Amino acid sequence: MSYCRLGPDSDVYAIRHVDGGYxxxxxxxxxxxxxxxxxxxxxxxxxxxQAHRAAGDMVPRYAMDRLRDEIREYGRAGWAE
Ligand SMILES: [Zn+2]
Incomplete structure (x- = not known):
């Protein structure tokens, strides 16, 4: 599942991996x-x-929002697969 993909609004391709982790x-x-x-x-x-943004890369707000939602829902350690 991807948080953001390379495209007009993103320089970053970030996913949650099926084997666990990101x-x-x-x-x-x-x-x-x-x-x-x-x-x-x-x-x-x-x-x-956030480090990507600091380096000048575009990272869509919805990607950050989705991660914050997951941290709220599942805790800082994230999904237990
Ligand atoms: Zn990166």
Whole structure:
């Protein structure tokens, strides 16, 4: 399930992975080509998306809102698969 995909409103492709945890696919913050960052919790992913914004990347508000909703609903550690 994706929080945001690359497109006119997003420079970031962030998902919750079916195997658990979260991914930032092709993360531009790493400086590596097409590198996927593995992220354990929604809190960490939210911080990661904020780091993208700080670096000048577009991250849609709905992605951040959805993560905040999940943290409220499931806690800081996120989904227990
Ligand atoms: Zn990233």
């Amino acid at each position: 991914r930032c696919c092709g993360c531009s913050l790493t400086g590596l080509y097409n590198y996927t960052v593995h992220i354990a919790t929604p809190t960490e992913l939210l911080l990661h998306l």
